[in-house]
Structures are given as C-alpha cells and as structure tokens.
Amino acid sequence: RPEVGDSSMDDTQEQEAMIMLMSTYEPAEIKFDEFRAPVSGYYDLTFSGYTIWMSLDFKTVSQGRRTEPVTIYSETPPRRLRRLGAFDFEPDPTRHHMRVWLKRGESIQPDATRLVRSRPPDFENPFEEEDGMPGVAFQWMEVEGPFYDQWPEKGHQLLFGDLPIEDPAKETREGEGDRRKHLLDTLVYGPRPFVEVQSRNPAKDAAKLLKHFMEAAYRRPVPKDEYQRFLALIEDTLGKGFNFVDSMIAGYTAVLSSPAFIYLEPTAPELDGYALAERLSYFLWNSPPDTELLALAENGRIKNPYIKSQQVERLLSDPRSERFVEAFLDYWLDLRKMGDSGPDAELYPEYQLDDSLTESMPRETRLYFAELINQNLSVGHVVDSGFVFVNERLATLYDIPGVTGADIRKVVLPPESPRGGLMTQGSVLKVTANGTTSSPVIRGAWIMQRILGKEIPPPPPSVKAIESDIRGAKTIREQLALHRSQESCNKCHEKIDPAGFALESFDVMGGWRDRYRTTAKGQGEITSGVGHDGQDFRFKIGLPVDASGQLPDGTPFQDIRELKALLLQDEEQLARNL
Known part of the structure; x- marks a missing residue:
C-alpha cells in the first residue's frame, strides 16, 4: 500500500514504490486509505511515481517504455468514486500536483487506466509482450490542507455574520x-x-441575521409579514431553551422550505427586474443572483437590452457558467444518459471497462461547446468544424495521430477526418446506441430533433420497433426497406432514416467501421484476441456498411461528410433550433 506522506518524509520513501500492473477493479484495488479528509475543503495533493517494465517472472523491474495515464478519484464508502483529475507518469520519476475539493470522509484512489482491468485470477494481459509488461510505480502521496478562500467561510458568514x-x-x-x-x-x-x-443579545442578533439571510434566499425584497413569521419561530425556539445556533438553524430551515426560496417568481405579463435577474443567474450559473445583478434589478437597469447583454457576457465568462454547460448538454444532447448502457462484451471487447474513454467523452463535448460560446463561433460548428478536443484515448478512437497523454486539449483535425461538430463525437454516438447495435432510426430522429429542431411524431402503437440483426443475415438498411414498404411508416422514415444512415459508419462507442460485426455462425472473417478486460473474445466481420442516403427533397449524399455539407446550407435553421 503506498505511503501517505507528510512533512516528515525521508529519503527511504523516494526509493520505495508500490507497483501497479492492473487498472483498479475490485478486489484488486490500490488506495491511499491512511488519509481521509477530516473536514470538507480544498486540499493540495502531490503524487510521485514513474512507469516501469516488469519481467514475465515478476522478478525484474526496469524503466518504463512509455508514459501511462493515471486518473485520481475520491472514494466514499461503499466505493462511490468521484473523478478528481488525471495526469501522466513518465519513465523517470515525476511529481504531479492538483488542488481538489474533498468532502469530509473521502479517501484517495489512483487508477492506471490504460492497463488491463479484470478480476483475478482468470484473465490474460493484452499488453503482455515476450519480455514483460507495462506498469506504474506509486512512490507517495502528500496532502496539504484544507484551504479556504476566507475564514470563516462564506456559508458561515451568511448564517452568523461576524458574531x-x-x-x-x-x-x-x-x-x-x-x-x-x-x-x-x-x-x-x-x-x-x-x-x-457567541451572542450577547440573541433577540437583536437573530432579527438582523434573519433579515440578511432572507434577502439572499428570496432574491428580492422580503415581505414584512413573512419576515415576522420566521422571526417568531426563532424567538419561540429560543424561548423553549434551545441555544442560539440551534434556534437560528430552525428558522433558516423553515425559510429554505418556503415557496419563495424553492420556486422562481411566477411569470407575470412582464418580468420585473428581480425576476429577470434570478432567471439569468439560475440559467447561466445555477445559483442565486450576485450583488451586481441584484443592484441592477433594484434600479431596473437590468431590463435595458444593452445592460442585459453585458450581464450575459459577464455571467458566461465566469467559471460558474460551467454549470450551465453541463446542465444544458445533459438535456439537449442527453449526456446524462452516458451510463445507461455499456458496450457488448462479445462484439466490442476493446471498449470493456474502459473508464478512461467513457469519462473523456462527455468532457470532450463540454469543452467543445464551451469553446463555441467563449469564442462566439458560428452556429455551423454544431454540425462541423476543423478541430476537436481530445486526449490520447479519444485520439486513438478517432484515428487522429500524434496525440499523447491524458490531458484533453484542442487539436486540429486531419483534412480527410470525418470528425468535427457534435454529431460525430463519441458521447453523442454512444447515447444514441444501445451498446450492442446502432439504429439509423434512433440516430436519425435524434439529429432531426436535437440538431435541426424538427418534431418527429411517435410511431403508431401497433408498429413494432426495428431491431438490428446482430446475427448478420441482413443489414439494418435491408430491414428498414421492408418496414418502409408500408405507406404509414414510410412518411416518417423518409425524414428520419437518411441522417441515421450517415452515422452507420460509427459503432456503438463512436469508432469508425466499414463493416458490421456479427456473432453468426458460418462463413466470415474471424477476429479474436484478448480484450481490455483480460478476457478472450471472438467475433466475425459481417456485411458492409452503406452510409449513403437521400434527403426528403431528393438530394443524395454518400457519407457523413456530404450530409454535414448539406445541413450547413441552412444555418438559419440550426440557429433557430439552438
């Protein structure tokens, strides 16, 4: 078990290390469990380590041959993990620093995410070579903290002021x-x-503190009768012998249960300044309006279009706008459904237990969308662009050469790459597939609704859903051709299917494919090996993918590149939908 270092570390700890030859997967777990955050706060974590090469007999350790990505998680029992960050260990010892927010009781768990991930003892290592296998060596972790921007914290000051x-x-x-x-x-x-x-005058202090707290909670001037109602509750609690802190907490709890705090101000024929300020703030920050917004609400200037535009720019340039990006994409692009399904172990073994990939996908999409906002790029970038945000794992999936390391950054695409825009990002392609198959119907409807803003009516209750034939006897296009022979079905499918056909070149995790995979018996090229999960796999290469189609107006396209070009001809529709 790696050491948890402090200021008393000596030279011995620089010479010792704990070797990791597998990615973390219980019960094979490495934890820095001698440390648990005593209180919630910001902590500085420093990790020291390097990559190694282990001989097959486990007797000889030599210098590593490449960098290895390492992801750091916090853990709350029983094994609730939260990603804190990632970095790369190199063949020579390196130190990596990060400042993170830890919740009370959380410990630290590292993971060498590229290594084989399986439960011992029945697995093979797909990265094993004739003379050994890769690994990482953790020397120590140093913790310093907690740190706070101010003391007492803002939350305490909101509750108890400067008492x-x-x-x-x-x-x-x-x-x-x-x-x-x-x-x-x-x-x-x-x-x-x-x-x-400590309060020398509880009644006076309670009245002052409650007024300040309610103004923050209500986000507007507080009606006098409501203020008196909550103050009476605090005074009654004090009168029953409870201490000052407990009495104030009782009053605050009641305020936070009131409709004025929980709900936005009901929509009137015209929003007043306070209603506009809180809508802007909750939309772009997911938090109450700050003092600047409230001041503009009080004097009514927030309703001036120029002032309002300035405030939107200010809110979006603040780090708190990351909450907007995350929430907006969770629902617009369904990123909240990333964990709803996983890749089929038999058909897609290369994706098994690949947390590095599945965690990088939504981060790519959020960074990309934030770039569109921050640089005020044209709406056409929703459909296509000349850049992506990738790390080594995503670049491997996208066939983009020259990208190494765990850090996600902006990368210019090769000229012939089919990537660019939102539709060909791994996160979107994953949430529009079920882990085993992709469906032109689902992906096509998704593009029509989420990208173009075209409403697609639900199918009649009597019509069964089309399921892809993973046995490989027929392609999904052939199955849909039979389905569309019914006039009632063809009306919708001629609008839905074309865009979905263009995305058939991408598998359930967003990897490029020219042919389908199948589990059918009989003839066909067999692919076998050992997956990332250390288990044997065997599947066949099936029928070829046909990504061509024809839009409802008769315009043909051959692949996703040509479809993107057609969609970009109507940027006004893209903008209206967005």
Whole structure:
C-alpha cells in the first residue's frame, strides 16, 4: 500500500514504490486509505511515481517504455468514486500536483487506466509482450490542507455574520501525534458539530441575521409579514431553551422550505427586474443572483437590452457558467444518459471497462461547446468544424495521430477526418446506441430533433420497433426497406432514416467501421484476441456498411461528410433550433 506522506518524509520513501500492473477493479484495488479528509475543503495533493517494465517472472523491474495515464478519484464508502483529475507518469520519476475539493470522509484512489482491468485470477494481459509488461510505480502521496478562500467561510458568514465563534476544530489543528490522529478520526467518523456562536443579545442578533439571510434566499425584497413569521419561530425556539445556533438553524430551515426560496417568481405579463435577474443567474450559473445583478434589478437597469447583454457576457465568462454547460448538454444532447448502457462484451471487447474513454467523452463535448460560446463561433460548428478536443484515448478512437497523454486539449483535425461538430463525437454516438447495435432510426430522429429542431411524431402503437440483426443475415438498411414498404411508416422514415444512415459508419462507442460485426455462425472473417478486460473474445466481420442516403427533397449524399455539407446550407435553421 503506498505511503501517505507528510512533512516528515525521508529519503527511504523516494526509493520505495508500490507497483501497479492492473487498472483498479475490485478486489484488486490500490488506495491511499491512511488519509481521509477530516473536514470538507480544498486540499493540495502531490503524487510521485514513474512507469516501469516488469519481467514475465515478476522478478525484474526496469524503466518504463512509455508514459501511462493515471486518473485520481475520491472514494466514499461503499466505493462511490468521484473523478478528481488525471495526469501522466513518465519513465523517470515525476511529481504531479492538483488542488481538489474533498468532502469530509473521502479517501484517495489512483487508477492506471490504460492497463488491463479484470478480476483475478482468470484473465490474460493484452499488453503482455515476450519480455514483460507495462506498469506504474506509486512512490507517495502528500496532502496539504484544507484551504479556504476566507475564514470563516462564506456559508458561515451568511448564517452568523461576524458574531464571535468558538472553533471546535481548534484543538484538532493544534494537537500533535496520536492525540491529533484521534481527533481527526473523530471529525471524520463522528457526528459533525456546528460551531458555537457567541451572542450577547440573541433577540437583536437573530432579527438582523434573519433579515440578511432572507434577502439572499428570496432574491428580492422580503415581505414584512413573512419576515415576522420566521422571526417568531426563532424567538419561540429560543424561548423553549434551545441555544442560539440551534434556534437560528430552525428558522433558516423553515425559510429554505418556503415557496419563495424553492420556486422562481411566477411569470407575470412582464418580468420585473428581480425576476429577470434570478432567471439569468439560475440559467447561466445555477445559483442565486450576485450583488451586481441584484443592484441592477433594484434600479431596473437590468431590463435595458444593452445592460442585459453585458450581464450575459459577464455571467458566461465566469467559471460558474460551467454549470450551465453541463446542465444544458445533459438535456439537449442527453449526456446524462452516458451510463445507461455499456458496450457488448462479445462484439466490442476493446471498449470493456474502459473508464478512461467513457469519462473523456462527455468532457470532450463540454469543452467543445464551451469553446463555441467563449469564442462566439458560428452556429455551423454544431454540425462541423476543423478541430476537436481530445486526449490520447479519444485520439486513438478517432484515428487522429500524434496525440499523447491524458490531458484533453484542442487539436486540429486531419483534412480527410470525418470528425468535427457534435454529431460525430463519441458521447453523442454512444447515447444514441444501445451498446450492442446502432439504429439509423434512433440516430436519425435524434439529429432531426436535437440538431435541426424538427418534431418527429411517435410511431403508431401497433408498429413494432426495428431491431438490428446482430446475427448478420441482413443489414439494418435491408430491414428498414421492408418496414418502409408500408405507406404509414414510410412518411416518417423518409425524414428520419437518411441522417441515421450517415452515422452507420460509427459503432456503438463512436469508432469508425466499414463493416458490421456479427456473432453468426458460418462463413466470415474471424477476429479474436484478448480484450481490455483480460478476457478472450471472438467475433466475425459481417456485411458492409452503406452510409449513403437521400434527403426528403431528393438530394443524395454518400457519407457523413456530404450530409454535414448539406445541413450547413441552412444555418438559419440550426440557429433557430439552438
């Protein structure tokens, strides 16, 4: 188990290391579990390590032959993982730093994501060569923190202002040795204490604090009768013998249960300044309006189109707008469904247990969309572009040479690449497939609705869904041709299917394909080997893919490149839908 380092580390720890020859998959897990965050906050993590080459008899360790991507997760029992970041270990020892937010009780778990990932003992290593196999060596992790932007924190100031406090963690921070460890364990595993606030005039302080809190919660001036109602609750709680902190928390809890906090102001014939400010803020920040927005709401200037446009630019340039990008894409492009299905183990063994790929896909899409916003690029980039955001794993999937490492960055596409735009990104191609097969109907309807804004009516209840024939006897195009022979079906399918046919060149995870894969018995080129999960696989190469089609107006196209060019002829429709 790797050491958890602190300021007392000596030279020995630089000479020792824990070798990892597999990607983490329980029960084969490596954790820095001697550390758990005693309180929530920002922590600086430093990792030291390098890549190695292990002999087949496990007796000789030599220098690594390439870099290896490492992903760092936080873990909350029982095994709830949250991605914190990624970096690359190199053949020579390197140190990597990251500042992360850790929740109370979380520990740190590293993962060498490119290595074989399977449960021992029944697996083979697909990266094994005649003279050995790759691995990574973790030397140590150093933790410093927690750090806060201010103390007391903003949340505490919102609740208790500048009233003097008694800090229950003071003894923990000042303690040393076993005593300090015991106190840290108490903070991690014991009940979380509220700070004790000293109030010499509870009634007066309660009135002042509640007014400030309700103005922030309501996002507008507070009606006097509602203020008095919550103040009476606090005074009643104090009168029953509860301490000041518990009494204030009771009042705040009631405020946060009120409709004025939970809901946006009901839409009137015309929004007032406060309603407009809160809608802008929750839309682009997913949080209450800040003081600048509220000031503009109070004087009514927020309704000036020029001022409103300035505020939109300000909100989008703030890091908090990442919340908008994530939420918007989760629903517009269905990125929230990334985990709904996984690739079939028999047909797509190269994607099995590949967290590096599945975690990189939505990050690519979010970075790409944020780039469109930040650079104010034309709406045509929704359909096509000359660049993508990829790391080594995504670049391998997309057949883009020269990209190494775990870091996702902007990369110019090769001239003949079919990538570019949203439709050919792995995340979109994954959420529009079911893990075993892709469907031109589903993908075509998705493009018509999400990219072009064309409403597609649901099929009649009596019509069965078309399922791809994974036995390889017929292509999905041949099956749909039979289906479309019915006039009632053809009306919709002539609009839906063409765009879906163009995406048939991409498999269920977004990899390029010229032929389908099949599990059928009989003739056919057999592909076999060992997958990323360490298990044997065997499938056949089936019928060829035909990605051509014809739009409802009769315009033909041969592949996804030509379809993109046709869609770009109507940028006004793309803009209207977006």
